[in-house]
Amino acid sequence: MNIARNVALIKDRIAQACIRAGREPDEVRLLAVTKYASDRAVQELIDLGVRCLGESRVQDGLKRMARFGPDLEWHLIGTLQRNKVKYCQDFALIHSLDRMPLAAELERRAAAWGKQQEVLVQVNISGEETKHGLAPGEALEFVQRITRECPHVRTRGLMTIAPHIAAEEVRPFFRKARALYETIKAELGLDWDTLSMGMSDDFEVAVEEGATLVRIGSALFREEE
């Protein structure tokens, strides 16, 4: 496994997708998803200059924060339970806010922490029953409520997970997510800057459709990429 080579290749593929879409490569952040990686592999990523890392589960994220120190930016990308919010103070960005009780708990905790917790609102853009996230039609009102009622919760954009189908077939879903992102941002006049979409098997299409952050796990640790 050659992580250095995989990182270089993925960055290059992101840059090429940006060029195809008339975007600047530095508009897209690479979030390295480390949920299946060994500590050794994570250390290798850090040594390569990767600073933005993501874990699915709160406890795994906390362990890695403790192991690798505070200079990194850890994101929580997986579903968050309300009873785990109290452990989330040090996550730079939570990608999975999708219901009001969770927002209320984040508000309560973040106020006590004396910070604004940055979050993304997760949208279930494909409507698959197995996926978490708000229905697209509910997202604007939800964001409006957070903005109004939760001063310690700061939304920075949307996160979505595309259906597990051929990369080219996911394009309409990414396009729909981008349109929703732009609509909410404009209608509510928010200073949003993050559209989190695209994973190992579909990130180039996501970048072409406007992703500003891609969440890449397995492609970083593959034998051949």
Ligand SMILES: *Cc1c(COP(=O)(O)O)cnc(C)c1O
């Ligand atoms: C695991 C995971 C990823 C990374 O998936 P890969 O296909 O391994 O790149 C991205 N986003 C979420 C929400 C995940 O749970």
